[in-house]
Amino acid sequence: MHYNLRKFDFIKLSRYFFLFSIAITVLGVITLAALGMNYGVDFRAGSSMDLAVQKNLQDQKEEIQSFLDEQNLGRYTLTVGAERVSIRFDDILTDQEEQQLKQGFADTFDPKASAEVYTVDVQMARELQTNAMMAVALASVGIIIYVSIRFEWRFAVAAIVALLHDAFIVISLFSILRLEVNLPFIVAVLTIIGYSINDTIVIFDRIRENMRFAKLKSKEDIAALVNESIWQTMTRSINTVATVFVTALCVFLFGGESIKLFSLAILFGLVSGAYSSIFIASPLWLVLKNKQKPKTPANTQTAG
Template identity: 50%
Template sequence: MNYETKIRYDVVGNRNKFLFASLAATLIGILSLFIFQLNLGIDFKAGSNMDVSTTKAVTQQEVNDVLKSVGYESLAPTVGGQNNDRISIRFNDVLDQSESNAVTAALKAKFGEDIDTEVNVVSPDIARELGIKTIWAILIASLGIMLYVMIRFEWRFALAANISILYDSFIVVAVFSIFRFEVDLPFIAAVLTTLGYSINDKIVIFDRIRENLRFASVKNESQLAELVNASIWQTMARNLYTVLTVVIVTVCIFLLGSPSIKMFSLALLVGLISGAYSTIFVASPLWYLFKRNQKQKPKVAAKPTP
């Protein structure tokens, strides 16, 4: 069959390498979650976060000394802003009014009376509720995507797409677990955004596979593999250019953006790369396996003419 494209690499023929590599990455992620768990931010873990604005540049060591003087030695405050005049301090415990006033008084004594402080407190109940709602959000988004693909295509496309986008989401979680990056609400937004970009790439290839199926006569496994490979390479440039465009913007945000959105851009970057990989090396081979094992309907014998 002639698909008017050059198959530069046999993705389907080498599917086991990529599927086993993806399975290994998943197992490593599961192991990391069991051993290290997630470095939950204040959004999902009870505690307090104090944001401080000063009128002069400060150093992290100065902030550490202030916190040590009031009994908080193990914290890791973040100093940022254009002139290093903003301080973010995360407390693992919920601060009461007296504790908050003690920290504020110590900061004013060190950096001046004209500083501004804002304290955000997350109770254990709110943290638990946010965690449950986050899980439901990802599950509902995945189910909605699966139903959409089933309506537009068929269940084999939907199953392959859902497995691969859940893999993309899990890879983002696993990377943050392994490297101990903080998980907060922007991280969840990045995971949900990853689902959207990932399914978009997969729809492009699946649509091309469906179009090729309509005009091709597939009689055996080798022809089906050729069809999937041709569909991948026919859409390769479009998928790569789309992902590369978003990756460039995301990298710029990560390098030049404020500290508050760095983890969002990093999570999105990991998800984009994983999504581009899974579209080619996970979703398409999985659909091939599901389609290959499809039971052919027996042909009805023609009735003899009298």
């Protein structure tokens, strides 16, 4: 079976995509080493107060900051939305400080405001960090096992590299932009892994199906097959990503403050996942496939 290469050859240009991803990874490592992550209250000791307000206080952010400075409760991060005000304190508030802050906010800005306070101690923060890392690790191991059983180990290696690539890109972007990392961020990373492996599996499945009916005599034939398989699934991949991307974008633009960072992480991950599924996973599988030793014919018995 003959496969015609389209105008854009993914395999021929794969080295440039590999170099681009390596450069992004190195930049991410440098950024994480220099800046680290901006952990939210979920992953560090401190208190978080979320106030549901009955009037829009977005134009009074400076007044709220002045009010908080007067309270002398230590360092904090303030987010003011149309219906919610979120305050993240680096220190753990006492019961007296909580009541004083709630009453002072109600008297100064909104008497009908209702507040929820969430406190994390040092031990709990460490446990949450460990559990989050274990969740990502277990998801990756499960994917390796699934892909190895359904396909082969080369597909599994290519898939897991693409997944780690996607997760690391999102983590690096959050580090560079100094965006807050909390539990919804971990959920977003796991969601990204799910979408990314879905797109990758679709392409891998098409490669496997095409290999069943193709007569492959050289490495060039396999490269042409992989390139054609990517093109055959391109429309499906783009439509899937575009649909979810538009939804996540609407959530980011019109959703509440509490889920904005979650939807932003999804947006980053969708773009990275589509990129890795097309430009990283399949070409990487081809590299591993080309390193496979050719099968030798069985030895024939010679007459003595």
